[in-house]
Amino acid sequence: MKRVLVIVMLGLLVFSGLVLAQEKTKVVFWHAMSGTREALIQRMVDNFNLTHPGIEVVAEYKGSYRDTLNAAQAAAVAGNAPNVLHSFEVGTQQLLDMGIFALAQDVIDQYGVVIPWQDYLEPALNYYKIGGVQASFPWNSSNSILYYNKTLLDKAGVTMPREPTFEDIVAISRAVINAGVAEGGITWPMHSWFFEQWMAELGANLLNNDNGRSGYATEINLLDPAAVTIMNWWKQLYDEGLWINPGRESWSQARQNFTTQRVAMMISSTSDVNLTQNAAFDGGWEVGTAFMPVPLGFDRHGVVIGGGSLWLTKGHSDAEMKAAAEFVVYMSQVAQDITWHQSTGYFALRKTSLQALDLEGWYKLHPNYKTASDQLAESQISTATQGALSGVFPDIRTYIEDAAEEVYGGASVTDALTKAKGLIDQALVDYKELMGG
Amino acid sequence: MESKFPSRRLPLLILLPTLLVCGMFLYYPLAQSFSWSLLRAAFMGLRTLYVGTQNYVRLFTSSAYLHSMWISIVFAAGVVLLGLSISLGIALVANRKVRGARIYRTALIWPYALSPAVAGTIWLFLFNPTAGVVNFVLERTVGISPDWVTSRNLAILLVVTAAVWKNLGYNIVFFLAGLQNVPGQVIEAARIDGASAWRCFWKVTLPLLSPTAFFLLIMNMIYAFFGVFGLVDVLTKGGPANATNILIYNLYRDAFQHNKWGMASAQSVILFVMVVGFTLLQFRTTGRKVHYGG
Numbered sequence: 001m002k003r004v005l006v007i008v009m010l011g012l013l014v015f016s017g018l019v020l021a022q023e024k025t026k027v028v029f030w031h032a033m034s035g036t037r038e039a040l041i042q043r044m045v046d047n048f049n050l051t052h053p054g055i056e057v058v059a060e061y062k063g064s065y066r067d068t069l070n071a072a073q074a075a076a077v078a079g080n081a082p083n084v085l086h087s088f089e090v091g092t093q094q095l096l097d098m099g100i101f102a103l104a105q106d107v108i109d110q111y112g113v114v115i116p117w118q119d120y121l122e123p124a125l126n127y128y129k130i131g132g133v134q135a136s137f138p139w140n141s142s143n144s145i146l147y148y149n150k151t152l153l154d155k156a157g158v159t160m161p162r163e164p165t166f167e168d169i170v171a172i173s174r175a176v177i178n179a180g181v182a183e184g185g186i187t188w189p190m191h192s193w194f195f196e197q198w199m200a201e202l203g204a205n206l207l208n209n210d211n212g213r214s215g216y217a218t219e220i221n222l223l224d225p226a227a228v229t230i231m232n233w234w235k236q237l238y239d240e241g242l243w244i245n246p247g248r249e250s251w252s253q254a255r256q257n258f259t260t261q262r263v264a265m266m267i268s269s270t271s272d273v274n275l276t277q278n279a280a281f282d283g284g285w286e287v288g289t290a291f292m293p294v295p296l297g298f299d300r301h302g303v304v305i306g307g308g309s310l311w312l313t314k315g316h317s318d319a320e321m322k323a324a325a326e327f328v329v330y331m332s333q334v335a336q337d338i339t340w341h342q343s344t345g346y347f348a349l350r351k352t353s354l355q356a357l358d359l360e361g362w363y364k365l366h367p368n369y370k371t372a373s374d375q376l377a378e379s380q381i382s383t384a385t386q387g388a389l390s391g392v393f394p395d396i397r398t399y400i401e402d403a404a405e406e407v408y409g410g411a412s413v414t415d416a417l418t419k420a421k422g423l424i425d426q427a428l429v430d431y432k433e434l435m436g437g
Numbered sequence: 438m439e440s441k442f443p444s445r446r447l448p449l450l451i452l453l454p455t456l457l458v459c460g461m462f463l464y465y466p467l468a469q470s471f472s473w474s475l476l477r478a479a480f481m482g483l484r485t486l487y488v489g490t491q492n493y494v495r496l497f498t499s500s501a502y503l504h505s506m507w508i509s510i511v512f513a514a515g516v517v518l519l520g521l522s523i524s525l526g527i528a529l530v531a532n533r534k535v536r537g538a539r540i541y542r543t544a545l546i547w548p549y550a551l552s553p554a555v556a557g558t559i560w561l562f563l564f565n566p567t568a569g570v571v572n573f574v575l576e577r578t579v580g581i582s583p584d585w586v587t588s589r590n591l592a593i594l595l596v597v598t599a600a601v602w603k604n605l606g607y608n609i610v611f612f613l614a615g616l617q618n619v620p621g622q623v624i625e626a627a628r629i630d631g632a633s634a635w636r637c638f639w640k641v642t643l644p645l646l647s648p649t650a651f652f653l654l655i656m657n658m659i660y661a662f663f664g665v666f667g668l669v670d671v672l673t674k675g676g677p678a679n680a681t682n683i684l685i686y687n688l689y690r691d692a693f694q695h696n697k698w699g700m701a702s703a704q705s706v707i708l709f710v711m712v713v714g715f716t717l718l719q720f721r722t723t724g725r726k727v728h729y730g731g
Contacts, residue, residue, distance in 0.1 A: 070693055073481045094696065098480045244567070245587050248676050257567055391479070394694045405678035409589060423501075427695075434477050434486050 024056040025323040031086035032068040032308065033140070034061055040343050048330050055323040057084075065091065065308065066394070072313075076100040081313040083324040086139070088308045089127060090393035093212065095311055096130060097391055097435055102314035102321070104328075105134040111322040115329050119350050123376055127305040127387050130213075136309040137328045140346045142269045143303040144188075144197045144292055145371050147276055148172075151285035152264040155181045160265075160288060166233045166295040169265065173242035176264040184244035186237065187257040188267035191249050192400040193306060195230060200385045201294050202226035203301040206396075207428070212389040216432040220396065222403075222421040223414070229295055231404070231413045238408045245408070248401060259283065267292065269306060270372030273345030277368060289371040302379020304387035307346060347373045391435065395427040467709070473702035482698060492703035501679065502687065502704075508593070509683040513661035515597040516604070520657050521650065523601065524608030529638075531609065532616045542613065549606030553667025560599045561586075561672055589680035592673050596681050599672060600665045608653055615649030616642070655719045659712065684708060 033041055038061045045059045062068040065088035075081045081100055095101055108115055117125065117134070124138040148160050156179035158172050173185020188194055199206050204226035207217035221227065237243035244263050246253035251268065258266035259279035266276075273289070280287040294300050310328045312321070330336065334352050341348040342362070347369075348354050354373065357363060363370040379385045390396060403420040407413055442448050474492055478485040496502045531542050548556065563571050564585040576582045585591050619642055627637050643650075666685050669675060675682035675690060682690075684704065692701035 066694060073483070077481050077483065094480070098483055100483075245584075246567075247586050248674050253565075253567070260568075262567060392695070394696065398690070398694065401676075402678055405587075405676055408587070409678055430477060431479070434479055434484055 024054055025319045027055060027057045027084060027320060027324045027327055028082040029057055029059045029084040029086070029327070030062045030068055030072060030082040031059060032062060032065045032088070033086070037344060040340070044331065044336055044339070048327060052323075052326065052330075055327065057323075057327050069094070072100075073098070076313070081315075083313060083316055083320055084328060085311045085313065086308055087136075087311055089304075089306055089387065090390075090397075092128060092130075092135065092309075093389045093391040093393070096135060100313050100315070101136075101311045103133055103135050104128075104137050104312065107312050107321060107325045108134075111318070111325055113322065113325040113329055119352055120332075121347075121349055121351065121376065122381070123305055123379060123385070124349050126381070128309050130389070136311045137332065138305070138309045138349055139328075139332055140271070140307040140340070140344070141305050141349060142271045142307040142346050143305060143372050143376055144194055144267055145270050145375060146290040146292060147258060147266045147268060147272070147368075148288050148290065149182075149258070149261060149264045149280075149285055150288045152176055152181045152261060153288075155179060156264070160290050163291045163300065164293040166293050169293050170233075170236065170240075170242065172265065173237070174240075177242070182262060182264045184257070184263040185242040186265040186267070187244040187246055187254050187263045189249055189251050189254045190245055190247060190401060190404060191251075192397040192404075194267060195227075195400055195404070196388070197292060197303050197306075198230045198294075199224075199226055200304045200387070201292055201301055202229070202298050203380075203382065203384050205384050206388040207390060210383040211386065213383055213386065216428070216435065217388070217390055218425065218428050218432060220421055220424045220428065222400075222417040222424070226298075227417060228413055229298075231407060231417060233295065234404065235407050235413060248405075255279075261285065269345075271307070271344050271346045273368050273372075274343065275345075277366075287368065289368040291371065291375050300378075301382065302385045303375055304385055305376070341369070345369060345372075347376065390428065391431045392424070392427040396424050399423045470702045470705045470709070473699055474706045476699040476702075478698035478702075479696050485699070488699065492700050493707075496700070496703060496707070504679065505682050505684055505687045508679070508681065509662060509685075512593065512597060512600075512665075512681075512683055513658055515593075516600050516661035516665075517654060517657045519597065520601045520604055520608055521653060524605050524653075525612055525646075525650075527605070528609045528612030528616060532613060542609075545609050546606035548603055549610075551603070553603065553665070554671055556599065556603050557668045557671025560595065560668075564595055586673055587677050589677055592677055592680050596665070596669060596672055599668050600661065603665075603668065604657065604660055608657070611649050611653055612646070615646045619645045651719075651722070655715055658715060662711065663708065 029045070031038075031041060041059055045057050049056055060082075062071045068085070069087055069091050072081055072085050072087075076098065085095075085101075087095055107113070115137075120138065121141075124141045125134065128134060128136045128138055146160075146164065150160075153160060153172065153176065156172075156176040158175045160172065161168060164172075169186060176182045176185055196206055199221075204224045205211040205221055208219040208221065209215045209217050211217070234243070238245070244257050246257055251272075254266060254268060255272060255275065257263050258268075259276060261283065268276075276287055291300070292303060310331065312324050312328065314321075316324070332349050334350055334356065337348050337350050337353040338357060340346060341353065341357070348357060388396075399420040403416040406416040406419075473482070473485075475487060475489060476485045477488045477491070527545060531538065531545060535541075551559075561569075563569050566572055566582065566584045566586060569585075572582045572585075583591055585595050623645070624637055624641055627641050632640065662683075663685050665683070666689060669681055669683060669686045670689070673681045675686045685708065688701050688704040688708065691697045691704065
């Protein structure tokens with residue numbers, strides 16, 4: 001009996017020794033990037049772990065942005081939320097209201113972590129600034145740009161201006177179809193994001209109360225002339241067979257339509273630059289990029305930041321909080337920023353990175369990587385381009401996409417938009433009440 | 438009846454694991470759904486506001502929800518009618534004594550073994566408007582290229598067909614079992630009396646199959662209302678313009694995409710009442726109108 005006890009004690013001793021030897025501050029990081037991007041993130045995390053011996057970051061891919069956010073909610077209810085959460089831009093208000101996150105600026109101040117905010121692009125910071133305070137760390141930032149197949153456009157005898165109009169898109173689409181070089185003119189995922197980008201381009205707030213930034217929004221501006229103009233154009237493209245519908249929120253199908261040369265143009269996130277260029281290279285054709293189109297006679301106001309940012313959850317030990325903060329700061333340091341940009345097409349966040357890329361000659365060699373940065377740099381600073389904040393963004397997107405589908409189904413633009421507005425306004429008011437705002 | 442257990446504790450102890458599992462995964466969530474259905478809740482219950490019966494009132498006055506209910510009924514009718522008649526036909530053929538009958542039967546049951554996500558993906562590949570095999574063939578032969586996923590009527594047709602196909606195996610297994618229990622002598626007697634094969638089927642086989650058919654009717658109804666979430670999610674996401682937004686998908690959307698936990702709970706209570714209704718119907722009518730032979 002005694003011997004057994006001794007063995008058990010010895011075993012425990014060895015075990016605790018092992019535990020002590022491995023005692024690192026563990027940081028759990030949940031993100032929403034799959035495929036090659038997941039591998040890239042893992043490499044960046046490995047590098048961080050190598051250079052920070054006291055910290056061990058564990059990265060986990062949790063599915064789409066929505067899935068990741070749901071998983072984090074469930075984990076928060078169960079009391080084991082990850083230290084760092086990667087979330088999409090439109091989840092910002094929800095994340096703020098959930099009450100499980102610490103504001104980025106507060107953590108930075110409390111733990112004395114150094115981050116040169118002045119080196120970051122202002123629009124990227126602005127989106128995630130709530131009442132003047134930085135709430136999260138901008139990371140994978142994008143906006144939507146127009147891709148076109150230069151080879152097909154040449155065959156049809158048309159050229160793409162740097163800043164096209166809605167009318168240009170119609171004319172070019174008709175030209176490529178009439179010349180028989182493509183089945184359709186243009187494609188983009190049937191996604192509300194593009195509608196939101198166009199609202200900003202036309203200088204219209206999507207929501208009232210300064211796009212939900214001076215207080216909880218209670219109304220969506222779907223009957224604004226800008227909204228009606230966008231929808232009418234979209235309907236025209238659909239009715240004439242110029243726009244090919246790849247399906248709801250179907251990014252990969254849209255990309256496939258474009259890379260297999262069924263259409264001559266695509267509107268998509270700048271984060272598709274890398275994938276699209278590779279496909280064009282393999283297919284032996286040339287891809288060009290341009291700004292988002294706007295209707296003739298409207299001023300160009302610029303685009304809203306898309307993509308995601310990194311959030312820190314509260315309620316962890318000081319060591320974990322500090323380690324997590326160091327990790328998120330690391331992820332957008334110049335070296336990582338440049339790698340991330342070059343491997344994906346999400347734009348570089350830091351002014352220093354932009355200069356370095358310029359010096360290196362990267363943009364001369366790869367002008368398509370520059371379009372999104374230029375488009376962002378030329379955006380006017382306003383609440384329209386700062387982007388809407390709302391806790392019911394998923395509703396907003398569902399109902400706007402429903403409205404678009406009803407319009408192709410033959411409903412009138414104003415009827416479909418009025419119906420969507422009714423549903424969204426109800427959701428906005430309900431949410432405001434629920435939050436006691 | 439005299440208890441055969443030596444003490445009263447033993448049966449309870451034996452029941453305990455079942456009760457624990459059911460309690461944790463069925464009764465507790467059910468009770469929670471009832472209480473949440475009276476709340477407006479966000480973030481999986483981190484934020485709540487008591488609203489009484491508002492969720493129910495809104496559901497039953499919302500044209501979108503009533504539309505979803507209508508779509509579900511149309512969908513269920515399609516799945517049940519098509520599913521039962523096709524699988525009965527196949528079962529009749531598969532019941533014949535031919536060489537390799539076992540291989541055919543196994544092949545017929547395969548689709549049932551696929552997960553809904555895999556089945557949905559296969560159908561999406563086949564019917565993809567721009568890259569699918571079906572449209573490739575149609576375009577080459579007939580010169581048409583229908584937009585399966587973005588046209589309302591075609592989308593619902595696609596989902597119904599996929600759902601029927603997915604459940605064929607299940608139905609066929611039960612019909613085959615039923616057919617093998619139909620006594621040969623009865624049919625033989627009918628044939629000797631001069632009944633045609635068709636008359637034999639209608640007057641003898643079908644009545645003897647009715648318990649199986651009725652059981653399958655209920656199971657298919659439950660499947661059509663609650664079991665096709667995966668297919669809808671992969672194929673159409675409830676679209677286009679809600680054409681395939683059946684009740685169970687609407688519930689998922691409200692809970693997991695729109696973050697409306699109270700509203701979703703109220704919908705799950707409504708669905709629960711419907712299941713109870715189906716089950717009662719099954720218990721009530723079995724044994725009365727259905728012929729069990731013997």
